[in-house]
Amino acid sequence: MTTDLDSSAKLRPDLDCAPPHTRPRPSGTSREEETPDTLSGPLADARAQLADAIEILGLDDGVYSMLAHPRREMTVSVPLRRDDGEIELLVGHRVQHNVSRGPGKGGLRYSKDVTLDEVRALAMWMTWKCALVDVPYGGAKGGVRFDPKLYSRDEVQRVTRRYTSEIIPIIGPTQDIPAPDMGTDEQVMAWMMDTYSASLGHTVLGVTTGKPLELGGSLGRPTATSLGVAHVALAALSYLGRRPSGTTVAVQGFGKVGRGAARFLREAGVKVVAVCDEYGAVFNADGLCLPELEAHSAATGSVLGFKGGEELENSDALLYLDVDVLVPAAIEGVLHAGNADRVRASLIVEGANGPTTPAADEIFRAAGTLVIPDILANAGGVIVSYFEWVQANQAYWWSQTDVENRLRERMERAWNRVLEYAALHDISLRSAATVLAVDTVTTAHLTRGLYP
Template identity: 45%
Template sequence: MTVYAGPVFDMAVNQFRVIADHLSIPMDERDRLLLPKRAITISCPIHRDDGTVAVFEGYRVQHHLTLGPTKGGTRFAPSVDIGEIAALAIWMSWKCALVGLPYGGAKGGVRVDLTTISKHELEALSRRYMQEMIPFVGPHTDVRAPDMGTNEQMMAWFMDTYSMYQGRTVTEIVTGKPVSSGGTLGRLEATGRGVAHLAKRVMKELAIDLNSATAVVQGFGNVGSYAALGLHQFGLKVIAVGDHTGALYDKGGLDIPVLMRHAGAHGSIAGFSNELQFDPAQILTLPCDVLVPAAMERVIDAQVAQNLQCRVLAEGANGPTTPDADLVLEKRQDEIFLIPDILCNSGGVVVSYFEWVQDLQQLFWEEEEVTRREYHILDRAFDQMAARSKADKIPHRTAAMAIGVEKVRAGKNVRGLFP
């Protein structure tokens, strides 16, 4: 029995079992590798604008601290629960190990519908959440970052709240901050930019002409919008995008910079065009060269996987593909090149690591340096995944996760079990 439950956590467990079986990990080692080291549940009371008091439930899961402090985002969404947060923390562990960062995985969140609270209430909730977490976090214990429903302004509130309790400015407690508050150039674009970079690399290997290629992006938040922009800048026609408000389709290619400005001003793609509206349920199965699921978990099930018409599946979101869908994609490896989530969207944590390093050293880099180093790390991890997949004759996801799990396991084994 475990306190963690739900479809997202079950998916993380199933994925781990596949890897553990592949690596022949003894049964008595598996729980130590899989189960989180620490899980915190808190109540976050705030004063509403009307004078009443509301209490929101918050979470933080730290998967392991074997290789360094834990690292991971914080999401504010109505779907947040402890099982989902635990699964995301587990995936972050394998992701950090895969790309060679000195971190364990973590994730946090608050269960809240952001459409029901004001900006003043959001600041109060952000600060209260951070305040309640102070005994459990620190620059060398647990470093947080943005995720779904959070942004650089909220990271600045997190950092300021922690700093007030320390009596000094501690920029390195949070990444994804505004540049004016100790953030790094290139962090805002990092995840989506990395998705586009890896998709471009795969297209070149598959001899797909970028200037005649098409892309579809599901999700138009930070990751999806910058992935779409990167693909657009590489010469692809982004023929469809979608978010929680609907979808847009234009076979001639959408004007992504203009759409980004609209979404930035209005909070979504809604209202951009009545003529281009499209059925969101069909967006994932449109014919295209590159498909980027960059929204929620578990959007590609077995049925959707069977109907995919893309050549490259670049997973911008965490856990967008279910285990049943993976079985379908394994049979379609010659048709669809999968870039698994723990590699494809790792550009965000890579550049978060750069921000943490810069804050610790108080020495900041130019954006060109940040981007160059990000691409170098992504390319190195891609090469390792591809080589492992070919050598062991296993799917890309299995190869990527095996590399990550092996590194965490080696770290735990060499440190030993504290008596």
């Protein structure tokens, strides 16, 4: 195990010696209005995790308030002319949680479930993710509330260009750099880049990441998040003394992250016995043939109907299978107080953002289940987005081998830091990861100083 924690990741010297949970809460501004109890969903979870880190670090309530609220947020109207000529009004958001360590960085999602609080939570998690894996960004996130599957490609393009034009004042290669997320892809990033560039009168490749290769994208970016999930999953199996060849895994979600994570784990020798999408789940105790399943899903739009596996009762049934590893790679809050005690996997690797609630975390910790938190497990995407941004700024592109080697190095370094810190302070991997990230961001913010 690596024991080389760089100084920026450590707690302040006066706090290193005291057991984290024995430190008294500092006095300061009341946190009554900021408590997660007044909220629900992802933002409540994100603020609860922040509050835990603030307490472990011994920081005051003023720092909590500063980090619990976004630095800047914008809500915009996105009028859309449908293909039939009707006008529909959509709503979009862009939230910049913290920019103390560099420009905002975070995905853009298109979903009928997008809310401002969800975007706030995702932006906060992006801040911690960037700090944890040491990329010089703050956290940001965006979303437009609509289901792109119900709209034509031309309509999605019009939504993208209008949304981009509305948020142009707060984005840019040195301000805030969007990337793909749920419901968006490299074509959406190309439209965003073109819209932004047209407004300035010249091409600005660095305004988005996750673009097509022809427009300044990076080799290795489409699979980066999935590959990062696989790297830390394999590192955790090694830590637990398990061989990939004797391990079974179930993957919830067969989209951008889950599909690639399943493929990379299978290539490493792990037996992928179940996957699911929004329509249902398939299972094969002997292991699913992923190339055939991917072809079936691409042809039909779902994993259902795949002849190489039996259908489970529903997608949730996948969460409770008797497997060694569970990879929730779909949406937030799928593991909660109502179902955590039914999960039989001994290792959970969070491919999605926020799939585990704080209540479920407590249940897993009591049961001895190891949870690799989202801000570590799925950080591969933002790492390679950073690589893409660097390449665009230099107009010099790396080989896929260079990209993947650098990705593996950063993921393994972050894993070792978190693992060591959790062991040193007898806290969960999530608490350790959040503490390390919050301490890094707080140090940067306070070193810069509060503007009068």
